[in-house]
Amino acid sequence: DNDVRCAALGELNFGAGKGxxxxxxxxxxxxxxxxxxxxNKLWRGKDYNAGEIGRMLVDGVHWEKMASITALIKSAKxxxxxxxxxxxxxxxxxxxxxVAQLVVGEFYRNLGKGIANLVYIFNPEAIIxxxxxxxxxxxxxEINAYADYYLVDGxxxxxxxxxxxxxxxxxxxxxxxxxxxRYGKGEE
Numbered sequence: 001d002n003d004v005r006c007a008a009l010g011e012l013n014f015g016a017g018k019g020x021x022x023x024x025x026x027x028x029x030x031x032x033x034x035x036x037x038x039x040n041k042l043w044r045g046k047d048y049n050a051g052e053i054g055r056m057l058v059d060g061v062h063w064e065k066m067a068s069i070t071a072l073i074k075s076a077k078x079x080x081x082x083x084x085x086x087x088x089x090x091x092x093x094x095x096x097x098x099v100a101q102l103v104v105g106e107f108y109r110n111l112g113k114g115i116a117n118l119v120y121i122f123n124p125e126a127i128i129x130x131x132x133x134x135x136x137x138x139x140x141x142e143i144n145a146y147a148d149y150y151l152v153d154g155x156x157x158x159x160x161x162x163x164x165x166x167x168x169x170x171x172x173x174x175x176x177x178x179x180x181x182r183y184g185k186g187e188e
Contacts (some may be wrong), residue, residue: 003027004051004130005042006174007164008035011128013177015165020125024118025164026053028111028131032064036122058113067110069133076103090136112146119151119159130164139163 001009008025011017017025021040027033032054036043043050054064065071069086076089079099083089092100115127133139140163148156164170 001042001044001175001178002033003171004033005035005044006172006178007130007166007170008037008042008128009174009177010166010170010172011130011164011174012037012040014173015170016128016162017126022122022124023126023128024053024122024124025128025130025170026115028068028129028133030070031068032114034118037124053114053118056114056117058110058117063110063114067107067114069131071110072103072107075106076100079103086133090133108142108146109149111143112148112150115143115147115161116150116155119147119155124159126160126162128162128164130167130170132168134163135167136163 004025004027007027008017008023011025012020012023017023017037020037023037025035025037034051034053036051045051054062054068056063058066072086072089073083076083076099079102081089081092081097081099081103083092089100089103093104118124118127129139129143140161144161147161166173
């Protein structure tokens with residue numbers, strides 16, 4: 001399995017998704033990766049390609065081209081912010097920089113649009129978001145507000161949009177879960 005599917009298994013079994021039967025795990029970084037869990041099982045699809053949500057079209061553009069950290073950095077540099085990585089943009093945002101606030105607002109709007117589409121299509125119990133951005137203080141509240149904007153009444157309170165408990169390390173636990181699922185625990 002790939003990194004996002006392993007992260008989903010880690011969060012499902014030990015983290016933010018524990019107790020959920022149906023969830024979507026998203027990682028936001030260089031691109032946007034996804035994993036879909038239905039009835040406590042990863043849904044891999046016919047050709048093992050289910051969950052490639054970064055490639056869905058939002059406003060006619062692949063979602064990861066407008067809502068990944070790569071997109072955030074590109075937008076910041078196009079607006080002449082002196083940054084090297086996504087954290088730099090968020091630091092400026094937290095300091096009240098108006099251009100950074102514009103860039104981060106655009107990032108959150110674009111992320112919120114895609115999340116709303118996933119809620120409409122899958123109606124999951126939770127959407128768990130991993131990647132470096134998930135470690136940001138207040139990230140869960142910020143992204144929930146933007147996703148709620150795109151969700152109509154009756155959908156806003158149907159899903160928990162939460163940061164991954166294990167941030168970037170959920171994949172390690174999920175790889176273990178995947179191994180145990182495929183090969184068993186061995187001899188006790």
